[in-house]
Amino acid sequence: MRALVIGDSGGIGAAVAQALRAKGGEVVGLSRSRDGFDLTQPEQADRALSALTGAFDLIFVASGALTVTRTGPEKSLRDLSAEELAAQFAVNTIGPALVLKHAARLLPRRERGVFAALSARVGSIGDNRAGGWYSYRASKAALNQIVHSGAIELARSHKQAVCVALHPGTVETAFTANYPSHEKHSAQTAAVKLLAVLDGLKAEDSGGFFDYSGAKVVW
Template sequence: MKTALIIGRSGGIGSALAQELEARGVAVTGLSRAEDGLEITDEASVEHHLGALEGPFDLIFVATGALKIDGAAPEKSLSDLAAKPLADQFATNAIGPALILKHAKRLLPRREPAVLACLSARVGSIGDNGLGGWYGYRAAKAALNQIVHTAAIELSRSHRQLACVALHPGTVETRFTADYQDSHPTVTPETAAARLVDLLEQLTPEHTGRFFDYAFEEIPW
């Protein structure tokens, strides 16, 4: 990889990814809401910011996401469900990344190897769900996984050297996971980023349309 675009550059994982890639000699371009005003749930904002970029990028990584939005904690039961928190989860964790993929397509090389990756989560796996709960976040990440898988099918026709994947980074020590670290083994953003970049460097077109964890183990949809 020589060039990379990180969407969500200012976040815990996004910033660590950018630093790790730069340490390996990759030229990194970053976009985020905090630093650039990119609002991924607003298509006009996505089109404006991505439209100002010139590709191609060997790597486009969507590192956005949120677990708790406007103070709404993950639901533990059906009685906790409410329409707005559910809609917010889908807007942030599925619709936003989908809009990024739509407008990032032109920034990918058509004939050279490249990677298009979205930060997902193991809890978005339907096949791996043995605990229940977290309705909105699980469902939104499952929707993201479907978007990635479907995009991979389409893009394989026009970008034959592309690997389009969903990735689970593990539980990373960020503000995102601050309330849930006691019950899960955690790693620093720097460790997570190093593992993810190691994985990214191994991806080939045969991996497109699949869902992997940080150890390069495939996760069931």
């Protein structure tokens, strides 16, 4: 197993990388804090990804942000700002899309290869019953569409490819520290569960949206 983990210095990304190495996998990681790899800087990100060589059995995008210019998600339309919307899309949608852009070159063509990006259940339009969290919800919903479209294209040249969005649940990281009322599991638990889900997916599951238990999430 050779894996590329984007955001491997963060909570879930680091746990995914650790879990893969524990199983004997070779992990190549890219992160903003350690490598200066910033997905909000398209030209810089493209250069770093273009420099990668060889095939990866797994490309796992663990980067993301709940808020960027605010201290918490928007609770009402009055809280909307162009700055937060643009910043959320840059991190949660455009960033993973820039990685997916390289998937056809980096995934094995004739063998199974997996591209997975962390999404969120709140990005589900069909499951949205509470409203609010506009920028985060919208950016994750847009990510889901990017992943779904990418899966269709990849299937034409990579018959065994699996390209999916994943909901990790509420994980105990700095990302969720301000939400003590949510039931949480550790990053290590999330990583093990998510990797188990990916291990069980087949080419016909490509383009789907799955949670950490393997259940499909409604679009």
